[in-house]
Amino acid sequence: MPELFPDTTSVENGEIHVGGVRLTALADEHGTPLLVLCERTLRARAQAYRAAAPDALVVYGTKAFPNVAVLRTLAAEGLGADVSTLGELRFALAAGVAGERLVVHGNNKDDEELAEAARVGALVVVDSLDEVPRAERADVERTLVRVTLGVEADTHESIRTGHVGSKFGLPPTQALEAIERLRPLGLHVHIGSQLTSAEAARETIDRLASFAAECRDELGWVAQVVDLGGGLAVRTSPDDPAPPPVAEFVRSLLEQVEPAWRASGLPAPRLILEPGRSLVGPAGVTLYRVGLVKRAESVTYAAIDGGMSDNPRPQLYGARYTALLANRADEPPSGTFRIAGKHCESGDVLIDRVELPEPVRGDLLAVPASGAYTLAMASNYNGVPRPAAVLVADGRARLARRRETVDDLLRLET
Numbered sequence: 001m002p003e004l005f006p007d008t009t010s011v012e013n014g015e016i017h018v019g020g021v022r023l024t025a026l027a028d029e030h031g032t033p034l035l036v037l038c039e040r041t042l043r044a045r046a047q048a049y050r051a052a053a054p055d056a057l058v059v060y061g062t063k064a065f066p067n068v069a070v071l072r073t074l075a076a077e078g079l080g081a082d083v084s085t086l087g088e089l090r091f092a093l094a095a096g097v098a099g100e101r102l103v104v105h106g107n108n109k110d111d112e113e114l115a116e117a118a119r120v121g122a123l124v125v126v127d128s129l130d131e132v133p134r135a136e137r138a139d140v141e142r143t144l145v146r147v148t149l150g151v152e153a154d155t156h157e158s159i160r161t162g163h164v165g166s167k168f169g170l171p172p173t174q175a176l177e178a179i180e181r182l183r184p185l186g187l188h189v190h191i192g193s194q195l196t197s198a199e200a201a202r203e204t205i206d207r208l209a210s211f212a213a214e215c216r217d218e219l220g221w222v223a224q225v226v227d228l229g230g231g232l233a234v235r236t237s238p239d240d241p242a243p244p245p246v247a248e249f250v251r252s253l254l255e256q257v258e259p260a261w262r263a264s265g266l267p268a269p270r271l272i273l274e275p276g277r278s279l280v281g282p283a284g285v286t287l288y289r290v291g292l293v294k295r296a297e298s299v300t301y302a303a304i305d306g307g308m309s310d311n312p313r314p315q316l317y318g319a320r321y322t323a324l325l326a327n328r329a330d331e332p333p334s335g336t337f338r339i340a341g342k343h344c345e346s347g348d349v350l351i352d353r354v355e356l357p358e359p360v361r362g363d364l365l366a367v368p369a370s371g372a373y374t375l376a377m378a379s380n381y382n383g384v385p386r387p388a389a390v391l392v393a394d395g396r397a398r399l400a401r402r403r404e405t406v407d408d409l410l411r412l413e414t
């Protein structure tokens, strides 16, 4: 099986298949760029979380790819959803996720978001002192308080959230004040995303146990629920460091919570986990059609029909991806190519260097491990409509999101 591709990937006569479906057939039917999601991989990742933490509530970090079909698939595996805007909340409700399995985030929730969260009985993660009276006024009944414990996660600074000075959560003294007023159900932490080890999370758990003991000693309040956030990394290039498997990552968190809580003399809390990327990322393969192939001095560009409008992660976080030609996957590489997007700037490069057989116009480029934070962050830069997504399983494909058209965009214009 080609590296980093979904669990069900196979190569037959040079053609890559995922979920029993030939990728070139999907591209012909649905057009490109196209996000192909392997349902079996998605379910297997959800099952891995559930098996590793059978007593925890696992909620999908919807921001990784807000999609009703994905939310519905994950709900069928027993997952709830972590949502951070009214839009994501509506997506989760549209997928039939029950209010009591919803965790509502946001560092700047508006009144409508709080009211909707209250109406559906979601668990609201209070992110600031300002939100305490606002949550009360909105009749939010179930809350957690997000505390920022000053741990620096080893990840890109844009996706680090638990450090001193973070825009998220309350520093411990303010958190105590919020807890005194709200008497919430419990505590929340999330230190960052794309974590390649559990080290910073374990450090956070120790600090959280001390903080929970302080709450008991000073306020006589005991956290019944502890939400440990998400964050497990996904490798998108063979050059990326390998994160631990889901089971191992979750085990190292649970193995930290148990003794830390015992040492603080606190009863074991009910846990919530909020994985996003590690559920949907490895399930996704993005397909692009190769257009222009151009030699420019020492580099050869293969230009594709997408780019930073459907995957801005290389520009935002220096993310590296890899690719194969889905229609010529049995041919050995003939050189190193730079995969450029179609947007009007030189920085629109999806992959700086990848070894491929000499690409030609019409080839189908398949980029694995691209299910998370790609289409989720897509834009209409250069008036480009956003791609479609399909779920594949057992030889069948179903549309998970239709392709936008230029007419869709024109309808918003006056």
Ligand code: LLP
Pocket: 061, 063, 064, 082, 105, 159, 190, 192, 193, 194, 195, 229, 230, 231, 232, 274, 275, 276, 277, 278, 313, 317, 372, 373, 377
């Ligand atoms: N919970 C909270 C409170 C979060 O803020 C996030 C992600 C998650 C859970 C899910 O984290 P995950 O398991 O996916 O790492 N656009 C960036 C990632 C932003 C993450 C935002 N928060 C990227 O493309 O790398």
